[in-house]
Structure formats: structure tokens, C-alpha cells
Amino acid sequence: MESTIKIKKIKEWAISSTEKPIIISGPCSAETEKQVMQTAKQLKANGIEIFRAGIWKPRTRPNSFEGVGTPGLEWLKQVKAETGMLISTEVANVKHVYESIKAGIDMIWIGARTTANPFAIQEIADAVRGIKIPVLIKNPVNPDVELWIGAIERFYNAGITNIGAIHRGFSGFEKSIYRNIPQWQIPIELKTRIPQIPLICDPSHIAGERKLLQEISQKAMDLNFDGLMIESHTEPEKAWSDAKQQITPKALKKLLDDLIIRQEVPPGISLETLDDLRFRIDLCDDEMIKILEKRMKLVHSIGLYKKENNMTILQPGRWDKILKRNINKGLQKNLKTDFVTKIFKIIHQESINEQTKIMNYKIKAKV
Ligand code: PEP
Ligand code: MN
Secondary structure (H helix, E strand, O other): OOOOOOOOOHHHHHOOOOOOOEEEEEOOEOOOHHHHHHHHHHHHHOOOOEEEOEOOOOOOOOOOOOOOOOHHHHHHHHHHHHHOOEEEEEOOOHHHHHHHHHOOOOEEEEOHHHHOOHHHHHHHHHHHOOOOOOEEEEOOOOOOHHHHHHHHHHHHHOOOOOEEEEEOOEOOOOOOOOOOEOOOHHHHHHHHHOOOOOEEEOHHHHHOOHHHHHHHHHHHHHOOOOEEEEEEOOOHHHOOOOHHHOEOHHHHHHHHHHOOOOOOOOOOOOOHHHHHHHHHHHHHHHHHHHHHHHHHHHHHHHHHHHHHOOOOOOOHHHHHHHHHHHHHHHHHOOOOHHHHHHHHHHHHHHHHHHHHHHHHHHHHHHO
């Protein structure tokens, strides 16, 4: 079901003068006044307008640095006063909300561990009722788009219309090159369900290490994300949290300069060629639907035949042959084995479902 949420673009609120992408940067955690101020000044000098710093840090395991707490808000206030940057931090409970509002925070975000907890989300949503600042909601740690949308709805129902979503990847048990697996189909699904929502990618928490940041940021831009939240630190390797994934403000500038920003429809581009190609794609799709219909009718006839003759639905030898035959045919037409295999597995599964229906009908008819 499509969400009925109507959301203002934070872009309109926050940085109407700044072109896409919206960039939010700053340290994982505020550590000391000096580290916060130096990082902010270097970021500002490199054109960054929105500063982030974790004041309260939700850590997976105890005995890690859990943030400097309320005193760190004074340093954020100083960043705002001295650099003119907008300041943002993460809130995980009602106390954090009140302290942040009191300190003049311009934007808050909800961490992934909090989004996964509807009770916590509801309490925070009730606490921010009536405030005007944007609320960015990170995806939950688990790959559950409904839970993510549920959190967005709770804020929306509390009257918050300046809402954005942050994609920071999802925990997985399997070993992966990523700290949190991106599962791009999930933010894409979110954007399909709530098209007006500004979508920010957080490559830092997806990557877990510096060297993957460029590639993930580029991918987010190519998927038409509205912005990036990237952790930065004057001395990344000495950071008190997430040291492996932070970069210097200078490295951030290079990353951003190297990004290729593609537009949905760049100015001056005629859609005629694209429209023509899309028209031809639609014709191909029409053909595919017709052929699938024809194939399913044949599957149905085979099902009836198997039923009549008491044959099993699954005939592994036959399925093997179909797959091999089509993989070979596909290779001759430059279609990858993996692609052809996936398509035929889906088609085969649907054939089995259809024939199972026919067999079950027979059982029911007998009763
Ligand atoms: C963070 O932004 O520093 C943070 C704790 O992120 P996440 O909630 O994505 O783990
Ligand atoms: Mn972090």
C-alpha cells in the first residue's frame, strides 16, 4: 500500500541556496571542544554547511565510548556561532530531545537502533510534537522497510512534516565487505512508497572503512539520493569511535569533487530519443507478457496431463534440460548465466505452483 504521507523537502527548509546533494558531515562523536571546533572550521572552509556530531552514542557493546553527553552541546552551539553552520545530532530518548532543542540544534536524527524500537520512536515523536526542525530517520538495523516507514509515520502523525530518511545499511550475520550491507532495494522501495521523502545516504556506516566511501557515495548519487551524511575528523585514526571509517575534511572535499552528479533530466536534454527507446522497451515488455501467458497455458495443459496419468509435478531431468538449454541459448545472445538462471527459476516455480493447484483440485474434488 502506498503511503499517504506528504513530506516537505528538507532541502527547501535548510539550504535553499545549496544545490543537490545535501552534505552533512562531522565526527562520529564529539570528543573535545578542540576536535569539534577544528573539524567544523575545516569543513566550513571546504564548503560544508551542515555539521553533525554524536553527543550520546548508542553502542552495540558496553564499555565503548558512549559520548560526552550534554556538555558537548555547548561545543555545537559554538560551531553554530563561530562558523554559521547548521548543527545536528542524534537523539535516542526524550531527555536528548529537550536538551537538543534547548541548545538550538537545527536538525536531529534518529539512530538505526532506535528506529527498530517503536516504543522509543513513539516517545520521541511525542516529545518533538510542535517543533519545526527537520527529523532524519535512519533505517532500522534489520532490513525491514515496514519498520522504517512505521517510524516515519509516527513522526508524521506527531505533526512533523520536515522528515528525511537516512540509509545506513543493515546488519547481517554473514561476513561481508561492508560493515552494514546496503541492500539498495530497501531505500529504493521506501522512495517508491513515499516519493517525496528526501533520501540521504550514510556511506560511513555502510562501509565501516574509508576506502569504500567513494564507491558507495557514487552509487547513492546514481540512484538519485538527495544527499550524503559522511563522518569526518581532523585525525580520523585517533577517533574515539568509528576510527576506521572517518576521513579528514580535506579528503571529504576530494571525495565530493570526484563525485559525478547525474541528473534525472539534465537541462537542455531532449527526451525524444529516450522516449523512443522507452517506447520500444514497452513493446518488448508487451511481447514478454504475451509469451508468458502462452507458456502458462501450456503449463496448465501439462498439469492436466500429469494429473490424468498420475505423474509427479517435478520432473528433475526435464527441469535440468530446460535450464541448460536456455543458459546456452542465452550465452549465445550475451545474456549472463546468472540472469537467465534467475528468470527461469522464477518461471519454473510459477509452473510448479500452477500444477500444484491442479493436483490439489483433484484431491479436493475426491473428498
Ligand atoms: C552515527 O551516526 O554515528 C550512528 C551511531 O549511526 P547508526 O545509528 O547508523 O549506527
Ligand atoms: Mn559513527
